[in-house]
Amino acid sequence: MEVTSVISEDGSKLTIAIKGRFDFAKHQEFRDAYEKLQPKPQSIVVDLKEATYLDSSALGMLLMLRDYAGGDDSDIRVINSNSVVCKTLEISNFNKLFDIP
Secondary structure (H helix, E strand, O other): OOEEEEEOOOOOEEEEEEEEEEOHHHHHHHHHOOOOOOOOOOEEEEEEEEEEEEOHHHHHHHHHHHHHHOHHHOOEEEEOOOHHHHHHHHHOOHHHOOEOO
């Protein structure tokens, strides 16, 4: 699997890790990582440590995740982006929508 998810023991935090290209080919896998969780986790971490590329469909998937998690009230961190992925997130102003350290 190129999209993996791990929920904390108490169910409050979900970590989704992406490996390889984060593009439309990962759409269903990415949605499956969070959509069926009940109750919804309070915080979500998207770990892009092993992501080599991110395109506009991936940006859309991140926006869908944000809507699922509560929009402006969501607690989502996007971590471990390489320089190429980070530049794409920066150009798209995603740092205003997500916590990107």
